Amino acid sequence: MSFIFADAWLITMNEQREVLEKASVCIEKDRIVAVSTRQDLERRFPTAEIVDCKERIIMPGMVNTHTHLFQTLLKGLGDDMVLKKWFTCMTGPSGVHLTPEDAHVAALHGCVESIRSGVTTLVDFMYVHTRPGMIKSVVNAFEQTGMRGFVCRGFISLGEEYGVPRELIEEPEHAIGDAREQMQRYNQPGGRVQVGVAPNMIWAVDEKGYRLTRKLANEQHALITTHLAETTFELQTAATRYGQTDTEFLSEIGFLGPDVLAAHCVHCKPHDIRILLHHNTKVAHNPCSNLYLASGCPPIPEMLMAGVTVGLASDGPASSNNHSLFQAMKFAALMQKGFHQDATIITAEKVMELATIDGARAVGLEKEIGSIEAGKKADLIVIDYNNPFMTPIHHPVSAIVYSALGNEVTTVMIDGKFVMRDGVVTGVNEAAVRQQAQIHADDLARRSGSDQFKRRAWRSMGI
Numbered sequence: 001m002s003f004i005f006a007d008a009w010l011i012t013m014n015e016q017r018e019v020l021e022k023a024s025v026c027i028e029k030d031r032i033v034a035v036s037t038r039q040d041l042e043r044r045f046p047t048a049e050i051v052d053c054k055e056r057i058i059m060p061g062m063v064n065t066h067t068h069l070f071q072t073l074l075k076g077l078g079d080d081m082v083l084k085k086w087f088t089c090m091t092g093p094s095g096v097h098l099t100p101e102d103a104h105v106a107a108l109h110g111c112v113e114s115i116r117s118g119v120t121t122l123v124d125f126m127y128v129h130t131r132p133g134m135i136k137s138v139v140n141a142f143e144q145t146g147m148r149g150f151v152c153r154g155f156i157s158l159g160e161e162y163g164v165p166r167e168l169i170e171e172p173e174h175a176i177g178d179a180r181e182q183m184q185r186y187n188q189p190g191g192r193v194q195v196g197v198a199p200n201m202i203w204a205v206d207e208k209g210y211r212l213t214r215k216l217a218n219e220q221h222a223l224i225t226t227h228l229a230e231t232t233f234e235l236q237t238a239a240t241r242y243g244q245t246d247t248e249f250l251s252e253i254g255f256l257g258p259d260v261l262a263a264h265c266v267h268c269k270p271h272d273i274r275i276l277l278h279h280n281t282k283v284a285h286n287p288c289s290n291l292y293l294a295s296g297c298p299p300i301p302e303m304l305m306a307g308v309t310v311g312l313a314s315d316g317p318a319s320s321n322n323h324s325l326f327q328a329m330k331f332a333a334l335m336q337k338g339f340h341q342d343a344t345i346i347t348a349e350k351v352m353e354l355a356t357i358d359g360a361r362a363v364g365l366e367k368e369i370g371s372i373e374a375g376k377k378a379d380l381i382v383i384d385y386n387n388p389f390m391t392p393i394h395h396p397v398s399a400i401v402y403s404a405l406g407n408e409v410t411t412v413m414i415d416g417k418f419v420m421r422d423g424v425v426t427g428v429n430e431a432a433v434r435q436q437a438q439i440h441a442d443d444l445a446r447r448s449g450s451d452q453f454k455r456r457a458w459r460s461m462g463i
Helices: 038-044 069-074 083-096 100-116 134-145 172-186 207-220 232-242 246-252 270-279 287-292 300-306 325-340 348-355 357-362 396-403 430-448
Strands: 002-011 019-028 031-036 049-052 056-060 062-067 119-126 148-155 193-199 224-228 260-264 282-285 310-312 380-384 409-414 417-421
Touching: 002 038, 002 380, 002 396, 019 038, 031 038, 056 396, 062 260, 062 282, 062 310, 062 357, 069 083, 069 100, 069 119, 069 134, 069 430, 083 430, 100 119, 100 134, 100 417, 100 430, 119 134, 119 193, 119 409, 134 148, 134 172, 134 193, 148 172, 148 224, 172 193, 172 207, 193 207, 207 224, 224 246, 232 246, 246 270, 270 300, 282 357, 287 325, 300 310, 300 325, 310 325, 310 348, 310 357, 325 348, 325 396, 348 357, 348 396
Parallel strands: 002 049, 002 056, 062 119, 119 148, 148 193, 193 224, 224 260, 260 282, 282 310
Antiparallel strands: 002 019, 019 031, 056 380, 380 409, 409 417
């Protein structure tokens, strides 16, 4: 099949960052084959189906570089807690009771939510493995919805003294052995869904776990992702245990590299940023989560000025509390402007780069996705700007970053296939997915005791 997306306002994200009016894009099979005018493309590709995109914006599908899909079932249960309390009091205990069926339903809902908000590539960090089959549950959700991305086999190997539930703790050898099996089962060259590996964080993983992760990634050429310098607690733990920051320690043991995607990096110091740059380690920026958990404001402008690759992310829906990169783009710009009291420190154009081409670079796919150019994969979204929130419209990038709500996406294509067309998700029954997610969310909260947070008293102030 071939399609011509015709007469749109086109944000290409190509090297020249061209924004074209009344532009058209031709798709054949899974690739973009041409960008030109409608008249030219109809002449060159006479059998292509025309997709009318008047009063629409076309842009590359966005890349969400960090989430935890199972947390879809936990939205709103962790309000007004810092990370350690949030994890030990709500998220960890909920994880203990998570089943593969819960994980599958949560991942389906998270993928649908992501598609609806224009995300075509996800990095899922799945660290709950109290029962077999968790990775399979998430991979199956990616396959059903057509999502592109990485399902990263996470693990926790210590931390009981910090409140990590014992049931979540695994021996590193077991976790890495399972990760290897999953990679051998699912990873194919050029495959739309790949399995990576994800040691959790410095206060929940021992040195052996990090070293075994590096060995496995070298062996399987797999993506690594981990949490880094998210809160001051990580820095305190690393200083006590290793006499260094977590960034310094992971550099010293040979863990960091160009295949590592470090989530958060809120408390990276100038020396840590130089280390990240030296190893070409990438960063996943989670502005909404960093504010929700009161973790802080990461030094993103400093990273960008240094040359570190930064992608945008939502984080898990228990700490953001959704998968919208529209919200993440707006927060990514506004938090830096306010924190630095500098309106020019980061622009709408730059945060759109973080959400698209830089996100693609962060996961090693910049040659395949992240921009609309001939030869790249056909991952794109169509936005209907004919609504009261985005109009009157003067500049499409500004309108998307600062004005859009995130529900303006009407059509999404991944790998040349429509995963949503004219507002209808194609791979699954969306209503049934939402219904099942609510059932499983209620049941998981009941089983884990997290339903106590549903019945909280009214709190006008936290003091």
